[in-house]
Amino acid sequence: MRTPQVVVVMGVAGTGKTTIGALLATRLGVPYAEGDDFHASANIAKMTAGVPLDDDDRWPWLDAIGAWAHGRAGLGGVVSCSALKRAYRDRLRAAAPDVVFVHLAGDRAVVEDRMSHRQGHFMPTALLDSQFATLQPLGADEAGVVVDVSGGPEEIAGRAAEALTALSGPTV
Template sequence: MSTPHVVVVMGVTGTGKTTIGPLVAEALGVPYAEGDDFHPPANIAKMSAGTPLDDADRWPWLDAIGQWALSRAGKGGVVSSSALKRAYRDRLRAVAPDAVFLHLTGDRELIERRMTERKGHFMPTKLLDSQFATLQPLEDDEAGVSVDVSGSPEEITERAVAALRRLDA
């Protein structure tokens, strides 16, 4: 990218936001922030218990991510956030209007398999269906790109960085 955007890596749980986000940040030469770190303890407890978050749970989390993105305006950065609904992305853009979105997409079977293989994450596989039910993909009027998550992390990162660079072309 020719301008230092803040990239919000979005997608359902298990798409690789935590893996791909830092790799994209490294490729772009900007810092990375893990979106899960912005969750208040009550949200983590709720998800760990297998209970999906509701919008009231998400607003403070999204506001915190938006504030981080705003602090990186003009300098660039990458942050992960599921940002599943248009309303969530709108809320992030209300705080950080120059944010662009990298939507990691993939086949449900692939994502579920990856979720069962990961260790130490609070999000149980049983919440994957609620994530897909909530997901509203990027719309044509939203600044961002969608990238399929099949392949190695390096292949996904290469596709993501190339797609992000095309945003400014």
């Protein structure tokens, strides 16, 4: 039997990382961690004000998520994290080498529509352009899968679970 892996659900804001991540964790029978909970309050204040984070803002956040993933090695888990740049994913892999990424990808118009209907989230739609500009899709050499965000949450989570199973075998 394979050791359960830690899955990082990644993508731009509004793709459903939190919703899909929680559903995927339930399907896989592992804990879920909300990536936004690892942000310093200064980061949240910046984003709430419509100011994109820079790499200096992100490094401590990525290190905290990486530490969580490292602590879940061999136990499995799902964590949401935008992980938009290859360098960010490399940083996560440095902390937890066996992480696998699920890149939630979708058309900008679909993502913007979803963001405009969200309530109670600090990320404004004004930052969506910066998110898409920063996004570096998974490289062929990166462990992970790309899942389209069209359809409902259960459908998307199901596609993610199937893609992970195809990637890794029966136990993710």
